[in-house]
Amino acid sequence: MPHIATSWLTPAAGAAAARCHAVHVRLPDGADAELMSRSLDAAVRAWWGGDATERLPRLWCERVPVDRASGDDRVRAEAGRALHPRDEPFRAVLLAFTDGQAELVVVAHRERLDAESLHLVAAVLTGRLSHDQVRPATPEDPGEAHGATAEAWRAAECAAGLEWATRDGSAGGGTGRVAVELAAGSADAGASLAVAAAIVLARFEGQDRPLLGVLRNRRDRPAGALGAFDTGTLLAPDLSGAVGTADLLAGAAQALDGRGGRCGADRYADLVRRAGGGVTVGVVVAGAEAGGGAEYGDGAEGGGGAGRGEGPERATPYADGHAYTACQSAPFPLTVVPGRTAAGLPQLIVHHRLDAVDAESAARFARHVAFVHEQLATGGSLAPGSVQLLDPEETARTVQLGFSEATLAWTPERIDTVFAARAAERPDAVAVTCEGQALTYAELDGRATRWAAALRDGGAVAGDRVGICLDRSLDLVVAMLAVLKADCVYVPMDPAYPADRLAYTARDAELRAVVTTLGTFPRSGGTWWVRPEELEARGSGPDRVPDAAERAPEEAAYVIYTSGSTGRPKGVVVPHRNVVALLAATRDDFGLGPDDTWALFHSSAFDFSVWEVWGALLTGARLVVVPFWISREPEEFHALLRAERVTVLNQTPSAFAQLTAADRRSAERLAVRLVVFGGEALDPRPLRAWFDRYPEERCRVVNMFGITETTVHVTARTVTRREALSGSRSVGRALPGWHLYVLDELRRPVPAGAPGEIYVGGEGLALEYLGRPELTRERFVPDPFTGGRMYRSGDRGRLRPDGSLDHLGRLDSQVKVRGFRIELDEIRTVLLEAPDVVAAAVVVEGGDSGDAAQARLAAYVVLGPGGDPAEVRRRAQSVLPAHMVPASLTAVPALPLTANGKLDTRKLAGHAERPAPPVPAAPDDRGTGLAAGLTSLWEELLGVPVAGDDNFFLLGGNSLLAVRLTAAMRERGMPSLRLRELYLNPTVTRLTRVLEGSDT
CATH class of the missing domain: 3.40.50.12780 (ANL, N-terminal domain)
Structure with missing residues (x-):
C-alpha cells in the first residue's frame, strides 16, 4: 500500500475564506517599505482610482520578532487570513524578520482578482514590473484570457454535492492535502492521472462521462507574464466502454498539453450546464517535475510553506526570491496534482475542500486514483469497466464492512x-x-x-x-x-x-x-x-x-x-x-x-x-x-x-x-x-x-x-x-446473521461511499420464487465471498466507511408508492393485454417535493381505432389490486422516445391529453350547501373538475388525500367524515346523502 501523508490549512475567517487566495514572495535581501508603499499607491490609483466607491488598499507593515527560518507559521497565518471587507480589491502585508529578510503577502477574493492578476500585483510591488505595463483583470474589466478563468472558478464553486464523502459545514474554506506515493511513473503522468481520476470519479458517482476541470500549464506566455496557468478547459472522457484506455490517455494528453484547443467562458459554462452541475474534480499539470519542486506551496527549495493546503500553481521565480500561490480554499472540491517527493519519486497530491470532502474520503479517492494509475501505466489498452479500483487488501476490508459486528447466537427452530x-x-x-x-x-x-x-x-x-x-x-x-x-x-x-x-x-x-x-x-x-x-x-x-x-x-x-x-x-x-x-x-x-x-x-x-x-x-x-x-x-x-x-x-x-x-x-x-x-x-x-x-x-x-x-x-x-x-x-448496519454488499455490474465491491447494487446474504434469504426456477437463479446467485448464496436486490445503495448503508432507490422499474412495492412492468403488461392497447407506459408522477400524498401512478396508452380508455381502465381494475390501479389513464398518439430509443418520461406528460385545470362551476352545477362545499374541496385537493357522480379515487384520490379531506372538512365546519364512508360512497352525491342522513 502506498504511503499517505495528510496536512491541512484552517482559515480563521470560515466561509469568507472559501473565495480567497494569496500570493507571497520571499525577499531574501529585505524590502524598502516606503518605496513599496509608494509603488502600491501609484498602481492602485492608476488601476481603480476612478471608482469613487472603491476602498483603495494600502501596504501594511509588520515586524516579526524571529528570523525568517522560524517564521513559516506567521507567513502561513497571514496567507490564510480571509480578506475583509469585501469592497477592498486586495490586502498587501510586508512581514519584516530579524535577519533582514522579508515576505510580501497579497490576499484577494477570487472574483476580484484571479491567480494571474494576483501575481501581477506582487510583481509591481516588488519592482519586477511597472504598473503602466500591466493591468490586473477584474470582473468589470475581464480580458479574454481571464474570462474563462473566472468562469472556471465560479463553476467550481457550484460543484455538485459529493454524496460519497462527508462534509464538514464548520470547516469554512479550509483545505486538506493528501499525498500518495506512486508505484509506477509515466512519461505523461498528468494524462494518466487525469484518466485515473475520471475512472474513479465515474465509479463514485455512477456516470459514464464524468466532468473534470483542467488547470493547464501554458508555456506560451510572453516574458514577464508571471501567472502561467489557464483554467478554461474541461475534460469529459467517454467511459461507457466505447473507447479503450489507450485512446483515453491520448485524448487526455492532447487536452492537457493544449493541443485540444481552448474553450472560452461561454463554452466552458455551457459544458458545465450540460454536465448537470459543477466540476467535482480538477486536474493540474503544474510543471513540478521540470522545476524540481514537489508542488506549488511546498516551495522550490523547501521554503515558503504558507501555501500548503492549495498550491496548484507556481510562478516563475523572482530575481530576488520566490513567489508562491496559496489559495485559502482549493479551486475544486478535489484537485489532483502530479509531483515528486523530496527523494524524486513520483507521487499524487490531492487537495480537498473540507466543506465538501472529509480527509478519509479524500485519502480513499487518492488511493484509488493511484491504483488505477498503476494499471494504466502498464501499457496496452483496457476497457474502462475492467479497471480495478480496489487492490486485494482493500477489497477484503470493503467486503467486511457489510457484516454485522455482532454475532447471531440462536438455534434454528420452527x-x-x-x-x-x-x-x-x-x-x-x-x-x-x-x-x-x-x-x-x-x-x-x-x-x-x-x-x-x-x-x-x-x-x-x-x-x-x-x-x-x-x-x-x-x-x-x-x-x-x-x-x-x-x-x-x-x-x-x-x-x-x-x-x-x-x-x-x-x-x-x-x-x-x-x-x-x-x-x-x-x-x-x-x-x-x-x-x-x-x-x-x-x-x-x-x-x-x-x-x-x-x-x-x-x-x-x-x-x-x-x-x-x-x-x-x-x-x-x-x-x-x-x-x-x-x-x-x-x-x-x-x-x-x-x-x-x-x-x-x-x-x-x-x-x-x-x-x-x-x-x-x-x-x-x-x-x-x-x-x-x-x-x-x-x-x-x-x-x-x-x-x-x-x-x-x-x-x-x-x-x-x-x-x-x-x-x-x-x-x-x-x-x-x-x-x-x-x-x-x-x-x-x-x-x-x-x-x-x-x-x-x-x-x-x-x-x-x-x-x-x-x-x-x-x-x-x-x-x-x-x-x-x-x-x-x-438505514444502518446489517443485522446480526445478515450481511450485505454493494457491487458493480461485474459484481465487484465498489469503494466505500460509491453507489452500486445492494446484494444481501445470510440467514434471511428466501428459498426460491415459487415455480420460477429461472427467476430464482437470476436473483439468488452464488456469494463469491462466503461460498453461500446472496440475493440480488435491484436496489441502489452505498456503504459508508462505518458499515452503514444508504438506500438510494431502485435500479429497475420497481417503485414504492405509500409503502407498496410495485413493478411498473406488471401494470404495463396488464394494460397491454387489453385488445385495443397498442403501446403503454406507466410512470410515477408527483411527490417530487417529498409529499407522499401527491405521488401517484399514471398510465399512458396508445389505442387502436375505436379504443376506449375507460374500458381499458375498467379491465385493469378487474385484475390489479387497488394500490396498483393507475390514478390516471390517458390516451396519447404515440409514446415519446429519447434519441436512444428509450421512453422519454420527461416529455410524456407534455404529450398527454390532460384534464383542464379546475374551473369554478356555476352554482347550479355544484349543487348547494354541503354538496357545493364538498365539490369545491375535492377540486382543491385533486386539481381537476369534479362532477356529482365522479369517483374520488378514480380522479386520482388515495388514502393520504382522503385523510387530508377529513381534516379539511373538520377545519371548515363540515360534518365529521369517517374514511369508511368515503370508501363506500366515493362520489359527492352519495357522500352528501350519507352525511345528511338520507337513505335515498
Whole structure:
C-alpha cells in the first residue's frame, strides 16, 4: 500500500475564506517599505482610482520578532487570513524578520482578482514590473484570457454535492492535502492521472462521462507574464466502454498539453450546464517535475510553506526570491496534482475542500486514483469497466464492512415450536385482542390446534399450501398459526384484491385449501374452500391433535406474493428458520419481551405483517389486531393505540405522517416506546415534531431496510434528533446473521461511499420464487465471498466507511408508492393485454417535493381505432389490486422516445391529453350547501373538475388525500367524515346523502 501523508490549512475567517487566495514572495535581501508603499499607491490609483466607491488598499507593515527560518507559521497565518471587507480589491502585508529578510503577502477574493492578476500585483510591488505595463483583470474589466478563468472558478464553486464523502459545514474554506506515493511513473503522468481520476470519479458517482476541470500549464506566455496557468478547459472522457484506455490517455494528453484547443467562458459554462452541475474534480499539470519542486506551496527549495493546503500553481521565480500561490480554499472540491517527493519519486497530491470532502474520503479517492494509475501505466489498452479500483487488501476490508459486528447466537427452530414454548411459559397471558375480543396464549394455542386437525382431516398433508383470505381479525391470527401446526405453508391474500388476482394466486400456488369468509372467492378444481367456523366445528371433539410436524425449520413456512415484472405477481417462499433468526437478531437490541404490546396494522399479504404477528407472539407479547377501517382512520387508530397502550409500533413513513398529525391534535400521549419504520424510504426531517413530544430517551425510533426475499428486515438504524436535523438517508448496519454488499455490474465491491447494487446474504434469504426456477437463479446467485448464496436486490445503495448503508432507490422499474412495492412492468403488461392497447407506459408522477400524498401512478396508452380508455381502465381494475390501479389513464398518439430509443418520461406528460385545470362551476352545477362545499374541496385537493357522480379515487384520490379531506372538512365546519364512508360512497352525491342522513 502506498504511503499517505495528510496536512491541512484552517482559515480563521470560515466561509469568507472559501473565495480567497494569496500570493507571497520571499525577499531574501529585505524590502524598502516606503518605496513599496509608494509603488502600491501609484498602481492602485492608476488601476481603480476612478471608482469613487472603491476602498483603495494600502501596504501594511509588520515586524516579526524571529528570523525568517522560524517564521513559516506567521507567513502561513497571514496567507490564510480571509480578506475583509469585501469592497477592498486586495490586502498587501510586508512581514519584516530579524535577519533582514522579508515576505510580501497579497490576499484577494477570487472574483476580484484571479491567480494571474494576483501575481501581477506582487510583481509591481516588488519592482519586477511597472504598473503602466500591466493591468490586473477584474470582473468589470475581464480580458479574454481571464474570462474563462473566472468562469472556471465560479463553476467550481457550484460543484455538485459529493454524496460519497462527508462534509464538514464548520470547516469554512479550509483545505486538506493528501499525498500518495506512486508505484509506477509515466512519461505523461498528468494524462494518466487525469484518466485515473475520471475512472474513479465515474465509479463514485455512477456516470459514464464524468466532468473534470483542467488547470493547464501554458508555456506560451510572453516574458514577464508571471501567472502561467489557464483554467478554461474541461475534460469529459467517454467511459461507457466505447473507447479503450489507450485512446483515453491520448485524448487526455492532447487536452492537457493544449493541443485540444481552448474553450472560452461561454463554452466552458455551457459544458458545465450540460454536465448537470459543477466540476467535482480538477486536474493540474503544474510543471513540478521540470522545476524540481514537489508542488506549488511546498516551495522550490523547501521554503515558503504558507501555501500548503492549495498550491496548484507556481510562478516563475523572482530575481530576488520566490513567489508562491496559496489559495485559502482549493479551486475544486478535489484537485489532483502530479509531483515528486523530496527523494524524486513520483507521487499524487490531492487537495480537498473540507466543506465538501472529509480527509478519509479524500485519502480513499487518492488511493484509488493511484491504483488505477498503476494499471494504466502498464501499457496496452483496457476497457474502462475492467479497471480495478480496489487492490486485494482493500477489497477484503470493503467486503467486511457489510457484516454485522455482532454475532447471531440462536438455534434454528420452527415458528410453531417457538410459539408453543411461549404458550407453555405464560398460558394465561393475553396473546391477541381485536375489537373487544381476546385470546390467551393457551386459548390461541388450543383453537389453532383444533383448526390444524381439521385441515389435516380435510386432506391437507405436510408441505401443502393453504390460502388465508381473511380480514384482520382474531381468526386471521388463528388461521396463520393453525396452518403451521398442520405442517403446511400459509399463503396470505388480501380480501380486497380483485377476483382475478385471487384466482391467479390460488392457481399459481396450487392451494390445497383456502380459509376465507368471502362468498365470492373464485373456486377452482381440487381446492377446498372452508370458513373459519367450519374449521372450528370440524376440529372440536376429543383428541383433535394433528400429527407431529414432519418438516424441518429449513422448509417453507409461508409464501407471500409480490409484484412481478412479467405481468403477474410472484410467490416468495420463506422458511421457518428465517423468522426465528429475525427475532433472535433483534430481541435483545430492541428489548422485545412479554411486557410489550404490538399492533398488527398491515395487511397479511404485506410482509411487514410477518414481523408484527410473529414479533409479538414469539416473544410472549400481546398483539392488538387493527381492523382495516380503523387503520384508515388516523384519529381512531390513535385512540386505539392509546386505549390498548401499544408499546411497539411498526409503520411505513406515509402512514406514520397521518398518525403524527392525529397525535398533535390529541392532548393524551401514547405509551409507545419503539417505532420501527419499513416498507419505503424514510425522510427523517419531519420527525423533529415527534421528538418534541416523545424524546429519544422515552421512545426509540428505528429505520429498517428489508425485502420480502430477505425476510422483512436486513438493517437497522436508530434515528435520533441529529438524523432528523441532517436528513440522513442511512438505514444502518446489517443485522446480526445478515450481511450485505454493494457491487458493480461485474459484481465487484465498489469503494466505500460509491453507489452500486445492494446484494444481501445470510440467514434471511428466501428459498426460491415459487415455480420460477429461472427467476430464482437470476436473483439468488452464488456469494463469491462466503461460498453461500446472496440475493440480488435491484436496489441502489452505498456503504459508508462505518458499515452503514444508504438506500438510494431502485435500479429497475420497481417503485414504492405509500409503502407498496410495485413493478411498473406488471401494470404495463396488464394494460397491454387489453385488445385495443397498442403501446403503454406507466410512470410515477408527483411527490417530487417529498409529499407522499401527491405521488401517484399514471398510465399512458396508445389505442387502436375505436379504443376506449375507460374500458381499458375498467379491465385493469378487474385484475390489479387497488394500490396498483393507475390514478390516471390517458390516451396519447404515440409514446415519446429519447434519441436512444428509450421512453422519454420527461416529455410524456407534455404529450398527454390532460384534464383542464379546475374551473369554478356555476352554482347550479355544484349543487348547494354541503354538496357545493364538498365539490369545491375535492377540486382543491385533486386539481381537476369534479362532477356529482365522479369517483374520488378514480380522479386520482388515495388514502393520504382522503385523510387530508377529513381534516379539511373538520377545519371548515363540515360534518365529521369517517374514511369508511368515503370508501363506500366515493362520489359527492352519495357522500352528501350519507352525511345528511338520507337513505335515498
